[in-house]
Structure formats: C-alpha cells, structure tokens
Amino acid sequence: xxxxxxxxxxxxxxxxxxxxxxxxxxxxxxxxxxxxxxxxxxxxxxxxxxxxxxxxxxxxxxxxxxxxxxxxxxxxxxxxxxxxxxxxxxxxxxxxxxxxxxxxxxxxxxxxxxxxxxxxxxxxxxxxxxxxxxxxxxxxxxxxxxxxxxxxxxxxxxxxxxxxxxxxxxxxxxxxxxxxxxxxxxxxxxxxxxxxxxxxxxxxxxxxxxxxxxxxxxxxxxxxxxxxxxxxxxxxxxxxxxxxxxxxxxxxxxxxxxxxxxxxxxxxxxxxxxxxxxxxxxxxxxxxxxxxxxxxxxxxxxxxxxxxxxxxxxxxxxxxxxxxxxxxxxxxxxxxxxxxxxxxxxxxxxxxxxxxxx
Amino acid sequence: xxxxxxxxxxxxxxxxxxxxxxxxxxxxxxxxxxxxxxxxxxxxxxxxxxxxxxxxxxxxxxxxxxxxxxxxxxxxxxxxxxxxxxxxxxxxxxxxxxxxxxxxxxxxxxxxxxxxxxxxxxxxxxxxxxxxxxxxxxxxxxxxxxxxxxxxxxxxxxxxxxxxxxxxxxxxxxxxxxxxxxxxxxxxxxxxxxxxxxxxxxxxxxxxxxxxxxxxxxxxxxxxxxxxxxxxxxxxxxxxxxxxxxxxxxxxxxxxxxxxxxxxxxxxxxxxxxxxxxxxxxxxxxxxxxx
Numbered sequence: 001x002x003x004x005x006x007x008x009x010x011x012x013x014x015x016x017x018x019x020x021x022x023x024x025x026x027x028x029x030x031x032x033x034x035x036x037x038x039x040x041x042x043x044x045x046x047x048x049x050x051x052x053x054x055x056x057x058x059x060x061x062x063x064x065x066x067x068x069x070x071x072x073x074x075x076x077x078x079x080x081x082x083x084x085x086x087x088x089x090x091x092x093x094x095x096x097x098x099x100x101x102x103x104x105x106x107x108x109x110x111x112x113x114x115x116x117x118x119x120x121x122x123x124x125x126x127x128x129x130x131x132x133x134x135x136x137x138x139x140x141x142x143x144x145x146x147x148x149x150x151x152x153x154x155x156x157x158x159x160x161x162x163x164x165x166x167x168x169x170x171x172x173x174x175x176x177x178x179x180x181x182x183x184x185x186x187x188x189x190x191x192x193x194x195x196x197x198x199x200x201x202x203x204x205x206x207x208x209x210x211x212x213x214x215x216x217x218x219x220x221x222x223x224x225x226x227x228x229x230x231x232x233x234x235x236x237x238x239x240x241x242x243x244x245x246x247x248x249x250x251x252x253x254x255x256x257x258x259x260x261x262x263x264x265x266x267x268x269x270x271x272x273x274x275x276x277x278x279x280x281x282x283x284x285x286x287x288x289x290x291x292x293x294x295x296x297x298x299x300x301x302x303x304x305x306x307x308x309x310x311x312x313x314x315x316x317x318x319x320x321x322x323x324x325x326x327x328x329x330x331x332x333x334x335x336x337x338x339x340x341x342x343x344x345x346x347x348x349x350x351x352x353x354x355x356x357x358x
Numbered sequence: 359x360x361x362x363x364x365x366x367x368x369x370x371x372x373x374x375x376x377x378x379x380x381x382x383x384x385x386x387x388x389x390x391x392x393x394x395x396x397x398x399x400x401x402x403x404x405x406x407x408x409x410x411x412x413x414x415x416x417x418x419x420x421x422x423x424x425x426x427x428x429x430x431x432x433x434x435x436x437x438x439x440x441x442x443x444x445x446x447x448x449x450x451x452x453x454x455x456x457x458x459x460x461x462x463x464x465x466x467x468x469x470x471x472x473x474x475x476x477x478x479x480x481x482x483x484x485x486x487x488x489x490x491x492x493x494x495x496x497x498x499x500x501x502x503x504x505x506x507x508x509x510x511x512x513x514x515x516x517x518x519x520x521x522x523x524x525x526x527x528x529x530x531x532x533x534x535x536x537x538x539x540x541x542x543x544x545x546x547x548x549x550x551x552x553x554x555x556x557x558x559x560x561x562x563x564x565x566x567x568x569x570x571x572x573x574x575x576x577x578x579x580x581x582x583x584x585x586x587x588x589x590x591x592x593x594x595x596x597x598x599x600x601x602x603x604x605x606x607x608x609x610x611x612x613x614x615x616x617x618x619x620x621x622x623x624x625x626x627x628x629x630x631x632x633x634x635x636x637x638x639x640x641x642x643x644x645x646x647x648x649x
Contacts, residue, residue: 070450116633122449123392123592127584128633131626134581142619251581255457262454301475302468302574309461316455317443 057272059229068202073133079249081231106231114223152245265322372606397580403560433556591639
C-alpha cells in the first residue's frame with residue numbers, strides 16, 4: 001500500500017502522481033521507442049494499428065466516456081479524415097498540413113453533427129449519429145470525382161516537407177509521436193476546467209447547468225475535439241493502409257470503435273489503449289485458436305462475430321468498467337493484500353431511472 | 359397510376375419498418391432501453407419459420423404460430439438471462455449488450471453448416487400471386503404485409519388499452535419504481551415485454567422473408583427501423599407504424615424520382631431533419647421535470 005503525502009499544491013496537478021508511475025510509464029516509453037528493433041515487421045505493423053486506433057479511441061473516450069454522449073457513427077469522422085488526407089496528400093500537400101486539414105474538417109463536420117446533440121439526448125443522439133454515418137458513407141461512395149467512389153483511392157506516402165517517410169519504422173515513429181501528443185493533450189484537457197465541465201455534464205446535465213456550465217457550448221466542443229481526433233486517426237489509417245474505400249467506414253467499423261471503448265473501459269484514458277490492443281489482437285487470437293477447434297466451428301465464417309458478441313456481452317454483464325476496471329480490481333487486491341473484500345466494487349441494484357423526463 | 363403503385367410498394371415496405379420499430383417502441387416504452395438486436399430477432403424469427411416449414415414439415419398456419427410462440431419464449435428467456443442482471447444500469451450498457459446479442463445471433467446462424475451462409479426462400483402459400491385492379495398490379499405479399507400489420511396493431515392497441523397487463527405496462531413505462539410500489543411485478547413485466555417484442559419481430563421476419571428471402575444478414579434492415587421509430591416519436595406505438603409508413607413511402611418515391619443513391623439514405627435524411635425540427639417525433643410525448 002502506497003501512501004502519498006501531499007506537501008505541495010503542485011502535486012495535485014502533476015500528471016504522474018508518484019515515482020512508480022514515472023518509472024512504469026518511462027519503461028513503457030522506452031519499450032515503444034525500441035519496438036522497431038525488438039519486433040518483427042508484422043508485429044510492428046500491428047503495433048502501428050494499435051497506436052492509430054488508440055488515437056481514435058481517445059477521441060471517442062472523451063465523447064462517450066467523459067461527456068456521456070454516444071456516437072454510433074464515429075467511423076464517419078474516421079472516413080472524413082482519411083479521405084481528406086488522401087485527397088490533399090495526392091494533390092502534393094505536405095503531410096503535417098494535410099493532417100491539420102483532416103483534423104479541422106472532421107472537427108467542422110463534428111460540430112454540424114453536434115448541432116442535433118444540443119436538442120436531443122440519449123438514444124436520439126445515437127440515432128442521429130448513426131444516420132449521419134450512413135449518409136457520409138453514401139456520399140463517399142457517390143462523390144466519384146473526388147473520392148473515386150466504391151473502387152476506392154490510393155494514398156501516397158507521407159511527405160514531411162521534403163522528408164519522405166516511406167519505411168514502416170518511420171511511419172511507426174510518426175504514429176507514436178502523434179499518439180503521445182494526443183494522450184498528453186487529452187490528459188491535460190481532462191484536468192482543465194473544460195475537462196471537468198465534460199465530466200460534470202456526463203454525471204448530471206441538470207446539476208452541470210446549475211453550476212453555470214453552458215451545455216450547448218461544451219457538448220459541441222466535445223463533439224468537435226472527438227471528431228478531430230478521429231479525423232487525425234483516420235488520416236494515419238489511410239496512410240497505413242495506402243488504399244481506402246467507403247466500406248471501411250461503415251456501421252460495423254463504428255460498432256468496432258464503440259466495442260473498443262466499452263471493452264477498454266469507459267471513463268478511463270487507459271481504456272482507449274487497452275481497447276485498441278484488444279481490437280487488434282482479437283482477430284489474431286481467434287485465428288490462432290481456429291486450428292485447435294473442430295472444423296465445423298473453427299472454419300465457420302461467423303466465428304469472429306460470435307466471439308466479439310460474446311466478449312461484449314460478458315464485459316457488459318460482469319465487468320462494466322472494462323479491461324481497465326479489471327486491472328483496478330487486481331491492483332486494489334494486491335495493494336490491500338489480505339484485506340480485499342469481495343463487495344468492494346459491487347454495483348447497487350436499482351430500477352431504470354427515466355431519461356425521458358428532462 | 360405509377361405514383362399509386364409506388365405508394366403501395368412503399369406502404370408494404372413501411373409496414374415492415376413499422377413492425378420492427380414497434381418492437382423497439384414496446385421495449386423502450388416499458389423498460390426505457392433500446393434494443394439493437396431487434397433486426398436480429400427478426401432474422402431468427404425468419405429462420406425459425408423456415409425450419410418449421412421445411413425441415414419439420416409443419417403445415418403453414420401451425421408453422422407460423424409455433425414460430426411466433428417459440429420466439430416469444432426466446433424473448434422472455436433472453437430478458438431473464440442477459441438483460442435483467444443489468445437492470446438499472448446506464449442506458450448505454452444495454453445498447454452495447456443488445457449489439458452483442460445481435461453479433462452472437464448473426465454469428466450463430468452463419469455458423470450452421472450449409473444453411474447459415476445460403477439464401478433461402480420461405481415457402482408461403484401466397485407466393486407469386488398477383489391481383490390486377492385496373493392498371494394497378496398488387497402483389498399478394500404486399501397485401502398480406504399490410505393486412506397483417508393492421509391486425510397486429512389493433513391487437514396490440516386492445517392489449518394496451520383494455521387488458522390488465524397492458525395497463526400495468528403503461529404504468530411501468532412511466533415510472534418503474536412507482537409501479538413497483540403499486541404492486542406491479544416490474545421485472546416479470548419486462549420479461550413479458552421482451553417476449554412480445556420478439557414475437558412482433560418474428561411476425562415481421564415471416565412477412566418480410568417472401569420478399570427479401572431468408573439470410574443471415576437480413577437483420578440489418580433493423581437499422582432502417584430506427585428512423586421509423588424516431589419519426590413517429592420513440593415512445594408511441596401508433597407513431598412507430600406511422601413512422602414506418604413515412605419512411606417506406608419516402609424511400610419508395612425517392613428511389614424513383616430522385617437520382618440513384620438517394621434511396622439508400624432517404625430514411626436517414628428524414629430522421630436528421632426530424633430531429634432538428636421536432637425531436638420528439640410526430641406522436642412523441644413531451645415530458646418535463648421540475649427541479
């Protein structure tokens with residue numbers, strides 16, 4: 001058990017709460033920096049995908065986990081970012097400027113989608129974002145002069161003002177830098193008044209409003225930051241795949257993104273990363289176990305969907321705080337060691353509180 | 359004439375949307391949760407009907423009734439096993455849970471060797487029957503859909519209006535805790551509602567399958583029923599049907615008069631406009647809480 005004695009107000013706002021955190025995150029950072037020399041090319045590519053999905057996950061986490069607004073069409077922002085990046089990079093715009101444009105355009109689109117969010121809540125918002133997602137995919141598929149329609153579009157290698165990033169390692173470092181910046185940005189945002197306002201809105205709109213929080217402004221802000229991160233993630237995604245088509249940004253991708261934040265753990269920054277690791281490693285795990293299952297089960301096309309669904313159900317039922325929640329329990333158990341009580345994280349039973357009354 | 363033909367096609371398609379939306383609304387009204395598995399329940403209903411008609415060789419009416427009964431039992435079990443443990447949790451948990459149920463249902467059906475990945479035709483007695491009324495060409499399938507939807511609506515209306523259980527459902531939908539204090543077994547009622555919703559989904563599946571055939575991905579049509587439910591106002595039973603009809607007719611007309619591609623998103627454009635103009639839908643109730 002660690003006791004932190006606060007002797008300075010500065011300790012309250014420090015990102016790392018104690019020396020242990022500095023050590024472990026430092027070790028993680030060293031590991032990530034050394035990854036290109038430690039892992040084979042295939043695993044490095046997977047790690048790059050984890051970083052890209054984490055950036056998107058951070059955005060969705062901010063929206064769903066910290067502001068309490070659910071977007072069932074987040075892949076649309078991913079798509080907007082990816083296509084913006086593809087179109088501008090192919091026109092010869094340098095990578096950082098294109099990335100900035102991708103983020104800005106996604107944020108602008110996010111504001112537009114956020115507009116109904118000001119009037120509706122809960123499931124209505126989910127359906128608004130769902131509808132928006134379908135419309136974006138359709139636009140991407142039909143606006144052939146720009147997006148190349150259903151046949152997709154090729155994306156050139158990133159170009160950092162003349163410095164071509166064409167190796168897998170180079171692109172990995174690019175993603176790493178952006179992911180670290182995004183994480184630090186989100187962490188800083190969350191301990192600023194803006195972040196506190198988001199959390200207040202999540203916990204109770206009425207009390208947030210009575211504390212003087214401008215609901216409309218903060219909800220729109222949350223939407224736009226979330227969309228911008230999704231757009232940046234989408235831009236990197238486009239570069240990583242080098243080929244994008246509208247069907248990569250459909251409803252299934254949106255649900256995958258939601259699955260990622262729910263399984264990672266809603267309301268925790270760690271959750272975005274844990275969820276991304278889960279999302280990328282799951283297909284690998286399934287294909288690894290395929291050989292050991294009977295052929296009728298292992299080779300069936302529906303196996304992946306079945307496993308995803310079952311894992312999702314299990315998490316919602318047994319571990320609503322996701323992988324991060326599980327880690328919290330394990331850590332508490334170790335910290336309290338022989339004194340951990342079973343009911344420590346127990347949820348209270350209740351009836352559904354009506355959301356229709358506003 | 360063509361216009362009327364299109365409208366009739368739209369109405370029959372809209373009835374399907376309406377029936378699925380009816381399932382959403384039933385569950386939403388009673389338990390204040392949104393089920394994303396409604397389309398998959400419909401798919402399961404269609405497969406159930408297929409199994410009853412072809413593999414078990416039941417006569418048509420027996421097959422229909424046994425399918426509906428089987429799905430109702432399935433709905434009750436589903437509520438008991440996976441939904442009830444998280445009663446009272448945030449709405450979003452249940453949304454994710456039902457998405458998970460949808461994935462599992464689709465995965466399981468796809469995994470049935472030889473059947474899951476194929477497309478099947480449901481052998482109904484009214485297949486390929488066509489009536490001519492003047493210049494209009496009326497498909498028996500479309501007429502059956504419209505007729506069955508109307509009957510089902512009347513039935514549900516009667517249940518909610520006159521039966522004790524229906525009134526209990528209305529009470530529980532307004533305030534679960536208060537209903538519980540009044541002696542209404544809220545949990546058991548939730549089970550009944552899920553059973554009812556699954557039965558309605560089964561009817562929708564049986565009605566839809568002569569037109570689109572039976573396959574594992576037919577549940578995705580459920581995503582088009584969301585706009586229907588929202589347009590009608592999420593908490594209103596007649597609203598669901600009217601919303602479905604609106605969406606169906608708009609789709610059918612935009613498919614003919616507007617450029618290609620608009621048809622697929624027409625429903626979503628309508629719902630976005632609706633949410634901006636009148637977020638509570640056509641028949642939605644507007645409730646306010648005083649703090």
